[in-house]
Amino acid sequence: xxxxxxxxxxxxxxxxxxxxxxxxxxxxxxxxxxxxxxxxxxxxxxxxxxxxxxxxxxxxxxxxxxxxxxxxxxxxxxxxxxxxxxxxxxxxxxxxxxxxxxxxxxxxxxxxxxxxxxxxxxxxxxxxxxxxxxxxxxxxxxxxxxxxxxxxxxxxxxxxxxxxxxxxxxxxxxxxxxxxxxxxxxxxxxxxxxxxxxxxxxxxxxxxxxxxxxxxxxxxxxxxxxxxxxxxxxxxxxxxxxxxxxxxxxxxxxxxxxxxxxxxxxxxxxxxxxxxxxxxxxxxxxxxxxxxxxxxxxxxxxxxxxxxxxxxxxxxxxxxxxxxxxxxxxxxxxxxxxxxxxxxxxxxxxxxxxxxxxxxxxxxxxxxxxxxxxx
Numbered sequence: 001x002x003x004x005x006x007x008x009x010x011x012x013x014x015x016x017x018x019x020x021x022x023x024x025x026x027x028x029x030x031x032x033x034x035x036x037x038x039x040x041x042x043x044x045x046x047x048x049x050x051x052x053x054x055x056x057x058x059x060x061x062x063x064x065x066x067x068x069x070x071x072x073x074x075x076x077x078x079x080x081x082x083x084x085x086x087x088x089x090x091x092x093x094x095x096x097x098x099x100x101x102x103x104x105x106x107x108x109x110x111x112x113x114x115x116x117x118x119x120x121x122x123x124x125x126x127x128x129x130x131x132x133x134x135x136x137x138x139x140x141x142x143x144x145x146x147x148x149x150x151x152x153x154x155x156x157x158x159x160x161x162x163x164x165x166x167x168x169x170x171x172x173x174x175x176x177x178x179x180x181x182x183x184x185x186x187x188x189x190x191x192x193x194x195x196x197x198x199x200x201x202x203x204x205x206x207x208x209x210x211x212x213x214x215x216x217x218x219x220x221x222x223x224x225x226x227x228x229x230x231x232x233x234x235x236x237x238x239x240x241x242x243x244x245x246x247x248x249x250x251x252x253x254x255x256x257x258x259x260x261x262x263x264x265x266x267x268x269x270x271x272x273x274x275x276x277x278x279x280x281x282x283x284x285x286x287x288x289x290x291x292x293x294x295x296x297x298x299x300x301x302x303x304x305x306x307x308x309x310x311x312x313x314x315x316x317x318x319x320x321x322x323x324x325x326x327x328x329x330x331x332x333x334x335x336x337x338x339x340x341x342x343x344x345x346x347x348x349x350x351x352x353x354x355x356x357x358x359x360x361x362x363x364x365x366x367x368x369x370x371x372x373x374x375x
Contacts, residue, residue, distance in 0.1 A: 012297055012301060012363070012364055014297055015301075015364060018293055019345065022290060022291075022294070022344070022345035023056050023059070023345050025287070025346065026052070026353075027056060029346060030049060030346075030347075031046075031048070031052075032253060032254050033266040033274040034048035034049070034348065035254075036261055037259070048267050058354060059353050059356075059357030059358070062357055063357040063358060063361035063364075064361065065358075066359075066361025067361040067364040067368070069365060070365065071310060071366050071369065075132045075136070075309050077128075078128045078129045081124075081125050081128050081129065084121075088122075089118045089162065092105070092106075092118055092164075103340065104165050105117055105165045115351075116351065117352075119167055119174075120355045123170070123173060124355060124359060126154070126178055127181070127317060127359075130151060130182070131309055131312035131316055133150075134151075134181065134182070134308075134312060135185075135307070135309035135311075138308060141186045142188075148191055151182060154178065155175050158174050158178075159172075159174055169331070169339035169341035170340070172323075172339075173320065173341070175199060177320050177323070181316045184311070225237045235263070236334040238264075239258075239263060239270050239273040239332050239333075239334065240333070241258060241262075242256065242258035242270075242276060243276040245277055246276045246281065246283075247281065248281050249279075249282055250276070250278045250280030250283055254278065255278060256274050257277070258273065259274050267347070267348040268347050268348055268349065269331065269338065269340055269341060269342060269347060270331075271343055271347050271348070272284070272328060272329065272346075273332050275346075276332075288325075294321065295325075298314060298315075298317060298363055299315075301314045301363050302314035302315045302366075305366050305369070306370055310366045310370070313366065314362075314366050317359045318363075321356070324341060324342065324344050327339075328343040328344075328347075
């Protein structure tokens with residue numbers, strides 16, 4: 001028992017506190033933001049609260065399991081994890097794909113209450129696979145044919161399948177994860193600039209090639225949402241009104257107005273707007289500070305990992321969290337188009353919450369190995 005107690009203490013306790021705090025805060029804000037939507041859509045004001053608590057409890061068990069599962073196991077299963085993820089992404093385009101709000105991002109069956117988001121699974125799959133691929137032979141990152149081109153191809157295939165759903169924000173996140181891990185592994189800065197430029201050209205081409213269709217309207221409405229405040233710019237306008245009305249200190253927890261059936265599904269992608277309205281600028285700054293501390297702990301764990309696989313794995317998870325936080329802030333403030341990106345640990349959604357809590361468990365396991373290695 002004494003040995004078991006020492007092993008528990010070797011994990012990053014600060015990371016546990018930050019994760020638990022964000023999850024609890026997320027449950028509170030999901031309830032506050034979804035109250036009227038739940039009454040209107042489900043007839044039960046506690047509908048989203050109850051489901052979010054269940055997902056949080058499941059996430060806690062998953063986080064505990066991944067904390068004690070040796071992270072080196074993922075290296076042995078990396079090709080299979082990536083293969084399963086690719087199959088799930090492909091199944092989206094079969095009758096198993098579930099369409100909601102004009103997007104097919106879920107897998108499910110008739111009458112089954114739980115759906116799977118292959119895009120969320122793809123994030124952790126590429127983290128594990130790319131980390132294994134580059135750590136198994138560190139010279140690959142310096143080779144155009146054995147390292148850069150194969151991983152660029154993986155990036156194109158995964159991002160392309162996700163964009164087709166359509167889900168541009170998840171495609172951007174997956175691409176940033178792959179390129180970010182490559183950079184940590186030693187990717188030449190010139191290649192990095194080339195990959196970033198190629199991505200920018202691809203997005204621009206997507207917009208310009210569809211001037212009268214979905215993508216052009218979706219990706220340009222954010223530039224002036226007030227030009228069409230009741231159609232393409234509606235969600236962005238309501239988000240900005242929520243943030244603006246919150247001021248410095250906010251209207252008070254539970255007292256927001258935009259969640260009263262003005263802002264569509266406020267418990268999901270735009271929950272930050274409700275946080276800004278109810279808790280104000282100060283509340284948002286404190287939340288951002290918690291994310292900065294979480295990212296800092298992730299970087300610390302990556303730097304202290306006992307091997308290259310652990311370093312890349314921890315880096316990939318940290319990059320995933322950082323990218324999603326930045327993209328969500330950009331969407332809510334109308335700095336980029338609304339593309340369906342969740343705020344880590346806060347937004348309602350079981351798939352995303354399980355992904356992030358399980359990922360934190362992996363970070364904790366790496367930190368436990370790091371502590372034992374350093375002693």
